[in-house]
Amino acid sequence: MRMSCSSPSTSQIKSKLLANITQALQADGGRLLILAKPLARRAQIYTYGLQPQTTTPIEKNPIWQDILYTETTNDRAPNIPDPIEPRVRVYPIDRIAEQRLLSPLFAAFGNVGIESLLILPLRYDRQCIGCLTLFRSAAKPQGCRWTDEELKLAQSLATELYLAVMEQRVAQMCSNRAYYDVLTGLPNRLLCSQLLTLELAKIPADGEVLATIFLGLDRFKNINDGISYRFGDRLLQLIAERLKNTFDDRAIVGRWGGDEFAILIPALADRAAVNIIADRVLQCFDLPFSFDRNFANLKTNSLYIKASMGIAIATSRGQDSQTLLKHADAALDRAKHNGRNNYEIYNTPTYHPTPVGATSVAEHRLQLEHMLDSVCAGLAGRAIDDRQLLLHYQPQLDIHTGKISGIEALLRCQDLYAKLINPADFIPIAEETGSILPMGEWVIRTACKQKKSWQDRGFGNFPIAVNFSVKQLQDRNLIETIIEILAETGLSPAALEVEITESIAIKDLDLAIAILASLREIGVKISLDDFGTGYSSLAILKYLPLDRLKIDRSFIRELQANTVDAGIVRTIVNLGHELNLNVVAEGVETVEQLEFLRSINCDTVQGFLFSRPLPAAELETTIATGSYWQHPSSHSHN
Incomplete structure (x- = not known):
């Protein structure tokens, strides 16, 4: 089963998605917790069908807290039940009465006949945006146990729901001016980071790659100091415009901060395509940037500037966005160290020899x-x-x-x-x-x-x-x-x-x-x-x-x-x-x-x-x- 709506509204999340998943997995009820989105204050909880009788959200229990806030399943906290396998992040609890940590909730579940749970975190890498909890009662003819087929379907549905919520969030961020750089109008660091996480989660398993590029301007400080910050700002605007015109709509060009830009390019055929893209970006700087007035000290209205780039490549779903950004940054440092006006693709950690006497x-x-x-x-x-x-x-x-x-x-x-x-x-x-x-x-x-x-x-x-x-x-x-x-x-x-x-x-x-x-x-x-x-x-x-x-x-x-x-x-x-x-x-x-x-x-x-x-x-x-x-x-x- 595949969900048809990729960018659902809040009302669709409340009703259609939660109801569809609950029914597809033959559960009697479900709860969807969506954690506070970036810069928001409160989490949201939606319910469908049979629910435990409690005034305190069950997600405050240590089991849910550890599932929500433990960064990876490899570093599993002791309160989390074992997932069905390391890569499948669904957590079945076939008999509530056998889980000691659930003892404060025994009455809340028992009073309505709930005997088993299935917890599905909505997670990619270090980012967990919520969880889905499904309930079964003793009245189910097939019993309370969750079958292997149901657990695999649950994982697939949780992945789809994660993507649906994230696409909705990113769409909301894209329509909010607070997530755009004031000077260039490009997506800022916060929006770029969210877009990268979403694109990593969507990488297919058929060999496509995603390139993350950090671009830093060479000797940009000389322009600010030698001409003026005003002209430096105008140069950043012209560079932003030229970079946007270099790529199609699939690429994401953002301003990371200062004189650095971030370029995210999904759905590349292979690594060879990355080199072609990198050469195209450097060619953006072959022609000078023209201004609407002359520089008195240069006697010209145009300027040449060069750039260096660091590139990190993701080849499969499951790669860490923070590590990818760190690798791109390290590759940028290496490109600058190796003479500037070039690019480096991250392969191995950069080695810096120790200076004599140090x-x-x-x-x-x-x-x-x-x-x-x-x-x-x-x-x-x-x-x-x-x-x-x-x-x-x-x-x-x-x-x-x-x-x-x-x-x-x-x-x-x-x-x-x-x-x-x-x-x-x-x-x-x-x-x-x-x-x-x-x-x-x-x-x-x-x-x-x-x-x-x-x-x-x-x-x-x-x-x-x-x-x-x-x-x-x-x-x-x-x-x-x-x-x-x-x-x-x-x-x-x-x-x-x-x-x-x-x-x-x-x-x-x-x-x-x-x-x-x-x-x-x-x-x-x-x-x-x-x-x-x-x-x-x-x-x-x-x-x-x-x-x-x-x-x-x-x-x-x-x-x-x-x-x-x-x-x-x-x-x-x-x-x-x-x-x-x-x-x-x-x-x-x-x-x-x-x-x-x-x-x-x-x-x-x-x-x-x-x-x-x-x-x-x-x-x-x-x-x-x-x-x-x-x-x-x-x-x-x-």
Whole structure:
């Protein structure tokens, strides 16, 4: 059986698809859970036929939670029943009464005569968009057991339903201007990522391949610096137009960010076709790009620019979209390293020889990489302890009352000898290797648990702040992960604050706006860290949804009432208040700095004058005694 509608409306999903699948598999009832789509807040549940009698969704049970949120069936969580075979992701439970984890739901099922279940996750690779649960009662003449033929049909129907929902989602994204780059009008990073996942799920088994191309402009910075950013922007528009005209409607051309474009080409006959496509793209840059006026310093109205490309090829359904993108990026780096104006197709990991004299640096980096890999392995097995990751907490104080108005959670990492590693050493490596994603999720979850514990014990109603890296901001599951953590810990969204730096926001402003707006929708507070150090500070304030503005510590360090820094800090405070933002001064270390900040009506202060970042237990003692405000000069800088 094949479903006829590839892009169903919500009402069709509710009625026709759910009813058809339930009837096709001879079930008495079914539930369809669709997880919150990108940047949305709530999951949707549709029902048909016989249903368990419960006020709490059955999907809150550990069995469903592990099926929904375990990334791959190869790393199966202990609560998940065995699938019928590794590649077929359907989970039959022939007798509910024999599943210990279902004991809280025995009455809900038993009261209506439901005796068996079949759970079908709607999943491709790391992306799970929901699940379908079918129920059978004891009244079925064939009994409750699901046959092998029914399970194979169920897998086929689950795949069709996944594609139907994803095509509907992508169609909705394609009609939403928020998913297009403002400058070029091309699909942005979020939309490109979703389109890639959908195309990978649709790859047939007859030998067709899909090419993912990252295109980076060679020496584009010279144009911005040597002519102007305005002409640089116009050049990006002309390149976007030329790339779009190079391909037919099957290809997807998007702007990945900065001077990088992403090109997704499905349904290629074979690998040889990839080389033909790559040569055609490079030929786009053989002719100059013409402008509507001359460049005074070049005495011409046209410019030549070249490009380098990295290509990754998918040859079968089931390949990982994130790995494919990572391989394309690595191939782009290799193309640039090998002379630019060319392309590389990813085959094996790129090798970079160690420069002469850099052995000790390389060894240190290798040790850190190995340690971070071990940390991530521990996270996957939920085996993190204080010898690996920990959080320290630094209070933020109301400048007028001295009361705690917030606490920032700061990631710390220890080596095997319990020595703290400088965050400036391990965080960039975690960013580069991708370790920052599981580590960042651990930070959010741990901070929320700690905040809930403090809240339940009466330690105050202040929010807890966590820092976001650029990789986290690019994570397509970020919003859903935060919603899940808040629900898991029982913490109110208003008690969580996320901090991003100006430099991160500038890298992809459209993405930052979309992600932060979604966080604001669910009630999470937003703070802009290191304000004043970026290139587009005022422009950022115009677009980002913010609650707090944090003045970079570099302006506070040399702060005296008659210095230029004093004027900058005064201006930032006034600007923040005009925009109804709470203004935080970081790095406050002296009483003189505190008094000046108080005189200009800064709202909040944070720094070693009051407390260094502390483990949770030490901070609790500090909060209980109030020593951070009554004896500020007793804290030394270390």
